[in-house]
Amino acid sequence: MLERSHLMVVREVERQGSLTGAADVLNITQSALSHTVKKLEQQLGTPVWTREGRSMRLTQAGQYLLGLANRLLPQFEHAEARMKQYAQGERGTLRIGMECHPCYQWLLKVVSPYLARWPDVDVDVKQRFQFGGIGALFGYDIDVLVTPDPLMKPGLRFQPVFDYEQVLVVADGHALANEPYVTPAHLSSEVLITYPVETDRLDIYTQFLTPANIVPRRHKVIETTDIMLQMVASGRGVAALPRWLAEEYAESMPLTPLRLGKKGIAKQIFLGTREADDAIDYLSAFVALARDAEWAEARFRA
Known part of the structure; x- marks a missing residue:
């Protein structure tokens, strides 16, 4: 009953604030979107929005669907991007989020040999990630979180680097x-x-x-x-x-x-990843390289 397209509609109407703006982004006519909205509310048996002039405000049910959309849609989009990379002969893109400002120089020493060893993997570093690093991992916005302050959550794995x-x-x-x-x-x-x-x-x-x-x-x-x-x-x-x-x-x-x-x-620097990604070879290879003593140059001296 509830489909991915419905979640996309909920997310985009909330982002744009109106059916007109959402229809433009979704590349459908406003009448078609209005029909989809009406049909969705009929199927669910409860209003998803309340109308305020040309604006639309989510009901409690709508807020629940929006939360679901924000959790699930990035995973679909991430999976589709990865399938496209596979189809093009690429392994994927390793997306790194930085919660440690001064660690950028350290990261450069890891990324350089990593790229040499994995020529079919790209690296994207979000240095200005501020911040919700845990949410970014769960939301598939990043694949690795570099942080000195891990927050242990079910489904995530944090490994000390140095x-x-x-x-x-x-x-x-x-x-x-x-x-x-x-x-x-x-x-x-x-x-x-x-x-x-x-x-x-x-x-x-x-x-x-x-x-x-x-x-x-x-x-x-x-x-x-x-x-x-x-x-x-x-x-x-x-x-x-x-x-x-x-x-x-x-x-x-x-x-x-x-x-x-x-x-x-x-202090310690940790790398956080999703447990569901343990089987991804190029991700585990990055963690292993980062933990190598060659890159963990500085130890705390008592």
Whole structure:
């Protein structure tokens, strides 16, 4: 009774806000779409929309169908794209979502040899994924999620890739540069530069500042690592980054990485995938390559 085409109608009418707009996108006439809508509601025995002039608002039943459409239709579209790739002699496209801003440089070191080993697989990286990474995996928007904060859910698998230490990065001439480690109180007079991520997802807050009831003098957001560390090197602020990344930049810039607290902050990077995709060889090969010690360059040093 309920067909894929019905879900497509529900999703598109909601997106466009009217039958006219939905009909244009679906490439059918408005009268044909009106007939489909009427027939669907008759078959279901309940209204799916309420009409408000030319606009249409989903009923409770309609909201349920919309949720179903948003879950199922991306899977159909993903499957069709994959079948098309198979038909063209391609293996597919590996879509990677990044919840770890500074991991882009690490990812480049994995992607390069991966592409060499799998010439018939393309890679698409969603670096600005912000964010609902778990929903993106379930919704088939991505195939792999790179994250330091896995959320264990039935149907998903998270595998640790490497360990690292989160450190504070300051300019070589900064007053803290010679300290053996920094305390939360040290940051109360500092400009803290971070990526554009909510503070409740930033380790420097959740594992360091917030438990101590400390806030920095100012919190500044910068999207790119290069500009962030240029600002730090020029004395415009401090930043929290993985030690391996800080040390890599410190080879060419006047930067000093400092331990956060006496014991430091230990973290891990995980790769999240769908359990249903375990049999996909090129996906499992990517995870295996990423976990190889050759690419996990930096380990947390106690």
